[in-house]
Amino acid sequence: xxxxxxxxxxxxxxxxxxxxxxxxxxxxxxxxxxxxxxxxxxxxxxxxxxxxxxxxxxxxxxxxxxxxxxxxxxxxxxxxxxxxxxxxxxxxxxxxxxxxxxxxxxxxxxxxxxxxxxxxxxxxxxxxxxxxxxxxxxxxxxxxxxxxxxxxxxxxxxxxxxxxxxxxxxxxxxxxxxxxxxxxxxxxxxxxxxxxxxxxxxxxxxxxxxxxxxxxxxxxxxxxxxxxxxxxxxxxxxxxxxxxxxxxxxxxxxxxxxxxxxxxxxxxxxxxxxxxxxxxxxxxxxxxxxxxxxxxxxxx
Numbered sequence: 005x006x007x008x009x010x011x012x013x014x015x016x017x018x019x020x021x022x023x024x025x026x027x028x029x030x031x032x033x034x035x036x037x038x039x040x041x042x043x044x045x046x047x048x049x050x051x052x053x054x055x056x057x058x059x060x061x062x063x064x065x066x067x068x069x070x071x072x073x074x075x076x077x078x079x080x081x082x083x084x085x086x087x088x089x090x091x092x093x094x095x096x097x098x099x100x101x102x103x104x105x106x107x108x109x110x111x112x113x114x115x116x117x118x119x120x121x122x123x124x125x126x127x128x129x130x131x132x133x134x135x136x137x138x139x140x141x142x143x144x145x146x147x148x149x150x151x152x153x154x155x156x157x158x159x160x161x162x163x164x165x166x167x168x169x170x171x172x173x174x175x176x177x178x179x180x181x182x183x184x185x186x187x188x189x190x191x192x193x194x195x196x197x198x199x200x201x202x203x204x205x206x207x208x209x210x211x212x213x214x215x216x217x218x219x220x221x222x223x224x225x226x227x228x229x230x231x232x233x234x235x236x237x238x239x240x241x242x243x244x245x246x247x248x249x250x251x252x253x254x255x256x257x258x259x260x261x262x263x264x265x266x267x268x269x270x271x272x273x274x275x276x277x278x279x280x281x282x283x284x285x286x287x288x289x290x291x292x293x294x295x296x297x298x299x300x301x302x303x304x
Contacts, residue, residue, distance in 0.1 A: 007267045007303040009296060010037035012076055012242065013278040014046075014285070015055040019063055023055075026278055027064040030071060033296040037072040037104065038064060039275060044082060045114045048283065058091050065099035072102045076242055076275065077178045077196065079110030080129075080136045082119055086161045089143035092173060093163055101168035106196055106240075107140075108178035109133035130183050131155070137177070137187050144172035176240055180219055182226070189226040194238035194273070198245035212246040213265055220269050240273040241266050244285060252276075253287040259295045260302050267303060 011030050017023040030038045042057035061073050073095075078088070096103045109129045110116065116123040124132065135153045142149050143163055151158045167173050174193035179185050180200075188195040200207070200215035207215075220239065227234040243252060243262075252262035253276060263274050276295070279287040 006300060007263060007271070008036040008273045009034075009263075009300050009303075010039060010072075010240075010273055010275045011035045011278050011296070012039040012041065012275055014049070014280060015040050015057060015060045016049055016053050016280070018053065019055075019060075023060070024063070024067050027071070028067050030278070031068045033293055034300070035071060035296060036273065037074055037275075038068075039074045039076040039106065040064075042075040042078040042083075042106075043113070043115050044118045047113070050114060058095060061103070062095055062098055065095065065102065070102075072104060073099055074104035074176065075106045076176070077106035077108040079108050079115065080132045080155075081110040081115040083136075085136055085140040085143055085156055086158050089140055089161070089163055092144065093165075093167055096167045096169060096173050099168075101173075103169070104174045104176055104194070106176040106178060107137065108196070109184060130181065134183055134187065137175070137191050141172070141175070141191050176238070180222075182222070185223050185226040186230070188223065188237065189230050189232055189234075192237060194240050195223055196240045196242060198242045201245065203247055204245060207247045209246065209248050209262075212248070213269070216241070216246075216266070217269055234270075238272045239270055240275060241271050242275045244277050250285070250287055253279075253292060253295065255291060256294050256298055259299055263299065263303055 013026050027038055040057050040060055045054050057075050064073055092105060112123045132155045135155050139151055139156055143161060144167055147164050149158045149161045175191055176194035176196050177188035177192035178196035179188050180197060197216060197219055199212050203212050203215060224234045248262060252259045277285040279285060279289050279292050
């Protein structure tokens with residue numbers, strides 16, 4: 005299977021001052037999917053412009069025709085399954101069935117405290133995630149849902165007519181721990197990883213590949229335990245968070261080498277960040293576009 009190449013466009017540009025043009029250019033370049041982050045603010049971008057993921061994707065849906073669109077990733081930090089389901093069904097309709105939902109347990113960044121709550125512990129994040137995903141699954145596939153859980157409730161929540169994509173839009177579940185991998189195996193159409201964060205500062209690319217190989221093996225075990233063929237689950241690598249950092253975007257050859265090593269691990273999708281000057285995602289736009297246009301053919 006050919007390796008699909010996608011991009012993530014951070015929502016920091018005003019729509020009429022570079023935002024629209026990035027999304028339309030992503031389609032022209034032939035990317036499979038254009039993703040954006042679903043955060044209220046994020047790291048070094050906190051004190052600058054940052055727009056909402058759902059409105060951004062809605063605008064992108066009206067500005068493009070073929071490009072798939074999605075979040076990498078949405079989390080329970082400030083989302084509720086009932087309201088999120090309604091927005092996703094609307095977005096899936098507006099886009100003509102081009103939406104994928106990247107979803108993860110969330111972290112301890114700004115999103116975790118923006119609503120005034122204390123950050124959840126790792127266990128509580130996992131507990132909430134384990135309840136959030138199955139409920140969202142039901143809300144996107146059933147006309148009416150009532151549910152009473154430890155963290156989330158729904159009372160005759162209506163979602164008619166449902167998703168354009170049937171039985172619902174795809175979930176790309178970001179996970180590396182056993183409970184998250186089980187959710188990916190049970191509910192995901194794709195699995196997402198950024199690699200092993202412990203290796204980012206001082207690890208080597210070789211150590212990263214081996215760590216990711218171990219994650220794939222654990223995902224396989226989770227699928228086997230549920231009687232699912234792991235080959236039916238797409239595997240997505242969001243780049244920029246391994247020890248390689250931005251080096252794969254320095255040249256076409258560097259990227260093909262990087263992507264090829266991960267394709268051998270079974271990855272079906274590689275996601276690269278749209279270049280942002282003076283940031284961790286700075287890259288030469290011409291090289292980036294060359295990669296977008298020429299790398300997929302070399303990775304068949």
